[in-house]
Amino acid sequence: MKRVVVTGAAGFIGWHVAHLLEASGLDVVRSDLVRPQPAEDVWKKADLLSLHDVMELTRGADAVCHLGGIGDVYTAGRDPQLALNVNACGTINVIEACKRNQIPRLVFASTWEVYGTPRYQPVDENHPCSPGHPYAVSKLAADLLVQHANIADGLTTTVLRLGTAYGPRIRSTAVLASFVRRAKAHEPIVINGTGNQFRPVISFREGVEDFIRNAKSELSPIADRKPAGPPSRQATYANPSAEGDLS
């Protein structure tokens, strides 16, 4: 049975990715710094900042879905050094482990936020990247490192620039969770700033399905590998020949 490592498996999206990959018949190794809930889920503790941990975690894997990191923009705003360390340097460790352990496939959770304030809409993959927040800067660094590994290190990588996701297990501080909580309590919904902010919103299912499709597409023999299908919204397929990937 093919083995897929999911980092960030205790988190909002990683938890769903791990469960759906498992439901599709794969051997899934859940990993995080903290125990995924429910507690009976088998998992491996690994700190993305430790190359040793990530090497051990990924040994023998056929694919890695990398969703671990500082996903909370508020945490990243308070502690940009932590965000850059975990999101960028942690991703370097994942790339290095994939190289050394000869893992054919790496799928990375990037974000639409790497584009910054849109200069035109709908935002497409040729839109310039101009991140406006430490979180987005840290994600763009990781996004580019994963694309670079595709070119320089011969790994097969996919970068998914996910929209802002909603669904079960959403972080309570997320803006959509706050809107729903307030609406259910019949309280006014508070929108900070000018109200003109842009958010491409996706159901968690869309993001999860992108991971499943891309992780599984590369579990076939290399000669049979094809692109995983047309990109859904905000999905960037790392490809050295595609214009704008590294813009």
Ligand SMILES: NC(=O)c1ccc[n+]([C@@H]2O[C@H](COP(=O)([O-])OP(=O)(O)OC[C@H]3O[C@@H](n4cnc5c(N)ncnc54)[C@H](O)[C@@H]3O)[C@@H](O)[C@H]2O)c1
């Ligand atoms: N949720 C969204 O709307 C959204 C949108 C676009 C991109 N993303 C990206 O998708 C990924 C998952 O998002 P999420 O909302 O599930 O985030 P999350 O914060 O719920 O999950 C991230 C997980 O990473 C773990 N983690 C943090 N530091 C770690 C470390 N040093 N070592 C190992 N694990 C560590 C955390 O414990 C957490 O369980 C993130 O990389 C995020 O940037 C999320």
